[in-house]
Amino acid sequence: MMDFVLAFIGSFAGAILFNIERKNLIWAGICGGISWVVFKLFYIQTDRVVFSTFLAAFVCGVYSETMARKCKTPAFVFSIPGIYPLVPGITAYTTVRAIVEGRLIFAVNKGIETIGTAGAIAFGIMLASTVFQFVSKVNEGYKNKPKATS
């Protein structure tokens, strides 16, 4: 719960930096909180950073698509602050630190993890929005079909 509040604060303040409309700020903050909690849960279970980041980004994408339909705004308003907690700050920093200290193999390890995490975030969000577009298209087809036959 404490984690949720902290991630909420981070995303909320980040949303202010991105200049989002006032009524959407709270929802953007909640998005950050949710994605961090999902990440934490899966990370404790599986101990795989990239995989849990991917799932968290997917959940974040689903949440922001749903909210986008409710609030009638584009989805990125929620998803960009929402992925703030997932951005691989720690691993990137560890990479730099390892390079500075001369432990190059460790640095390569961490560097690949950083790139993988960044990719996982983007693909998670894209997967969510693609699924939503697909579902809405299928729905349209389903609605149109009976009309065409009758």
Next chain:
Amino acid sequence: MNIKEIMDIASFAGEILLSSGAEIYRVEDTITRICNCYGVDCECFVMPTGFSLTVRNKNGDVLSNVKRIKNRSVDLHRVEMVNTFSRKLLNERASYKEAMEELNRIKNMPYFSYSLQIISSGFVALGFTKLFGGNVFDSLVAFIISMGIFYAKDKIQKYGFFQFLEFFISGLIAGVLSILIGKMVPNVNIDKVIIGSIMTLVPGVAITNGIKDALYGDFISSFSRLIEASFIAIAIGLGVGVSLIIQLSWV
């Protein structure tokens, strides 16, 4: 309405979108939609650093223009406003004067006040330092450092050096300040403070937009965005790295 005015509206809308960090497909969509609303054909080619646009009306008159975008920032609210503006055009065609007034209003839309932005950048650092396992001292230190970074970055941006310098200097400030404070105050975890305070700088938007562009088929812009993002990351890393080297060898 003549063809030149239509092109003016479309390219102004595109300029606002592109300089506020919208995705490529959204810019192309909006420009095409605006032109189609007024009943002219249009063909546009958008890259992150500028776009070119050709408009052709029914009599066969052709007009084209190239626009270079210099300043890019992230401002999601403006993107949203231009988006709704272009959708509104479908229902009611605004005249040239109305449309330009509306777009000018969007362009000069007030930001959150400067002090609020500084404070919120501090809160980003505070939240994330605590989240990544720092203690209360760490987060307070990161709060102050992050506000300092935001201020310094803004000042450098105003003088208009090249973009990566400001990220380099911000990383350097973060590293040096947190090492200094870590020396003076016991109980401060330098790693956590640095991570928290550079959190406002990381190019998260650029990376996601880059991969999004690739998935929509705009490979050139996707590449340039990803490269921009990685250069920003390298610049921050260099700044932090230099300060860490100083710490390792002299302090």
